[in-house]
Amino acid sequence: MTGLRHRRSWVVLIFLAVVAALAGTVWRYGYLQALEQLARRAEGDLALASDRLSTELQVYQELAVLLTDHPMFDALDDPARRVAAQAQLLEVADKTAALDVAYADLSGRVLVSANGLTPEDVSGTAYFRRALQGALGSDHGVRAPLNRRAYYYAAPTFDATGHVRGAVVVVADVASIELAWPGNAPAVFFTDVNGEVFITNRFELLFWTRPPGGIGLVPPDGPAPEFRAAQTGVHEIWNIRWGPYVPERALHLQRHLPIVGLTGEILVNAAPARRLAWLQSSAVAAICLAFGAMLFLATERRRTLAQANAVLETRVARRTRALSEANALLRQEISERKEAEAALTRAQADLVQAGKLSALGQMSAGISHELNQPLMAIRSFAENGTEYLARGRADKAGENLARIADLAHRMGRIIRNLRAFARQESEDVRQVDIVAILDSAIELTGARMRQDAVTIRFVRPDRPIWVRGGDVRLGQVFVNLLTNAADAMEGRDGKTIEIEVAETGPLRVIIRDNGPGIDVPDKVFEPFYSTKEVGASEGMGLGLSISYGIVQSFGGDIRGENGPDGGAVFTVQLEPWQAEQAA
Template identity: 45%
Template sequence: MHRALLILLTLFAALAMAGGVWWTTLGTALTALQAKGGSDLSLAADRLRLELQRSRDLAVLLAADPGIAAAVSQPGIFDYPATRLQGFADRSGASDVLLLKGAGTVIGSASGRRGDLSDAVWMDRARQGALGVGPMPQGPVFGGRVFAHAAPTFDAQGKVSGAVAVTRDLAILERGWRGDPQAIYFTDTAGHVVVSNREELLGGPPPQIRTPIRGLDIRRTESGRYIPRDALHLELPQPTLGLTAEILLDTAPARQLAQARGLAAGAALLVLGGLLVFLWERRRVLARANQLLEVRVAERTAALTDEIRERREAEAALTRAQAELVQASKLSALGQLSAGISHELNQPLMAIRSFAQNAATFLNRGNTNAAGANLTRINDLAGRMGRIIRNLSAFARSEPQPAVETNLATAIEGALEITESRRAALAVETEVDLPDAPVLAMAGEVRMGQVLVNLIANAVDAMADSDKRRLTITLTDGPPTITVRDTGPGLTDPEAIFDPFYTTKEVGAGLGLGLSLSYGIVQGFGGDIRGRNTGQGAEFVVTLRPAEAEAAA
């Protein structure tokens, strides 16, 4: 009787333990899934917003153009040349650029189409003098899944005369999203799916049955193999686009983890209960049971020891990978400079060969003065090649060094030599303002050169599409300060420029580590680096500790 009761109590406790562990683990796993999914959804929303931002900016820019505003406002004009608008569409990646007169009559488009868009939601906003945004109305002329930004135009009296609309084909945007692991879609105020990375969702959100768990929105769907059957649903409103970003996260891994841990906990408790029954029934084998328990503890300890060792090895591997990634960023910059460096070395080599041949000829003729002049030129050219190679080798080094007294003018000159061919390729006008007296700071010539090469290379890249390409480098003292200024488009987000992996370049053009590494190097010197917009471009200011103050300390 007592044995049966003990067995029943053990089974009940095991079930309760398994259920509690399952419920706790499921809640924890779903909370972690919610956090990760929220991050993924925010990134997807940012990606769509940035893609469409170009259309908005172009619409605002064209609406402010005096010629376009005059054409829309002038009575009697109902045909604007499509060729002028086609160039704007091609350069911005827009599917169409439309000029609308009055309530919404199309008087010109890059595609040559005409029609009446007065019923468009975004046109209502434009007629009120605000920026309109939303999908293009479906129809025989303007069909397909197209998203539009419309900026109002004003006549001489300041009244709304029409609008400029820039459209983007959402199907083209979706092509690059098909491989995303999560099912993400954007719905309008009516609940219609406007854009998604799953074709199954384009017809509208799938039929869903809500089964909330611990306050989370869990939904069951039946929409094919690429849509999770049991999914955690999250949404993020995008008021600037008039859309809501939504994501369906597969809860199967969380359920499997909770089930596995629940079963493991229940099984562990059953084992413990069975052991207690066994001890209660067979006290004579207590020593053997203790030995078995010790063996199990030893196995578990060994397993934990192995796990700790594996985690330490993983941390060491991560540290090595981070160091290799940092070095790879510098070597990537060197690769971009390799073509110019080979050109810089090839010219002196050809000149050395020519001067050597001439010197031999002059020696044969007995003209030692001319031969000596040629040998002097050869020596100068060899010195120039040596400086280029030394600067390039120093830039590639990865070993850290303590801050020492450094002549900042020498670091600037070395960085200019490394980037000379790159600046020449883009015809960048370079102005360097160095004081007559040396400016000494606590830094390192090699690592300071790396910071300057990165700032100069970023400035040159930023001015690639600018009509005026002017690079200004200024060195001042009290405290030692280096200012690098360009005439590019400026900084998009000055607060995030020093974050690791932040970059505005195209994929494959950079790792986004250059400014982060430069920030770390300057901070290591005890200095400071800041970036801001000047209104005519970007400006970076590097401030270092004076060498005299360090020596006095």
């Protein structure tokens, strides 16, 4: 008994260790997936902020260029013309919100200024020296007499001989550009070549600089706050305590802006990604523990019944030996009863165990694999709908909501079909359009294909082609084939999937890719056979096995082979729909 308890304790400990390892794997995978989605949104936010900054500054750049040919800069030696030119420049500055607009001669002396905020001599500035070379000059910084953050543009003016005779200087107020940014946007800041934060929507980070190590930021004065950087997959995560409006755990991305001479950087809160990963791993651990508890109780019950049966057999044998000499007929009846009871007990135990294992196999083999594609599409349409609502485009948001409702209805049909397939039931064979089913599969996998830069070439017939089958399950077959082709071509250039409907001879749907091909074509339709790496998305090895069963249930056939030019070729043969068959 002690040895049995010891073995049971080891089994429980091993099971808990496996569950912990599985939950950790799910957490890691879910966290990386969530960070990938967060990075895509952060890249969009950073691109939007960078484009907004470039557009704002471009207004002042174009203003400087447009003013170079203005006649008000002619004959500024006349005091009256200077007064008139100053009035015109003041009007331009007021209309464009520029801090100052000025004109300097060839020596760098400012002859006229809208607000008088430009230094009287700009000959030593980099932007003016660039303008003297006949090109557009630009610079930024905090300089007297402004003592404010400003961006400078200098455009050269030319005389009748084509020589530079001066420059138009336009000074942009950086603070006014920052005030126009949304207040609920992630933390964005722009650093110059010296690593100093010059523009940001978090004013507490203003003038922070990059330390000598090249990672993070330190304030211009005072001690450096806590900072740690970690690499999670391909993503850089910063653990910081820089203020109440900067996330403590943030995903860091950057983008170079050579046009304005700055580098845009963004910090996006990574806490939601961790919460989602914990939720997924907790759900997997809870399911595994529940299954383990049920299996443990079933095993304990079976062991108890076996012990009781052994005790009963011992007692019956003892009594049988006592009565065997008295009545041979009674001995025979008792022996037959013992055999019947033992056979019944074994049959009941085997039937209960087989039923539980069968139900478990049916549920785990279908639901997680079949619902992933519609769920990904629903999530994509939901994100698009949210974005359209934010932009005030209710009609487009309504279209996305309608597609979500359609996909939810389709998921319900998929669940019913999976239940029927798991019970070895068949969906009613009816007339379906294989062209429409292929269009639906291509649309369902469109986001994945665009993300992986996969080109789908579908030689689409210009009319419906009717076959015997079910639209939901046939659609899932082609979704599985398309996603498997995309997975096989991962890391390659020029990824292409070709789809052809051949009507000569047996009706066939041919799907080709330019991936590495199939290692063992004879095993590709076996359950749990997969060439994907452990932990890879959808790498359970059930997709092609389920697809094979679906096509077989409709009287068709599916086979996979390697093409003559490389890549995999899957051929799905289906039975055409004929009126006499329907009759």
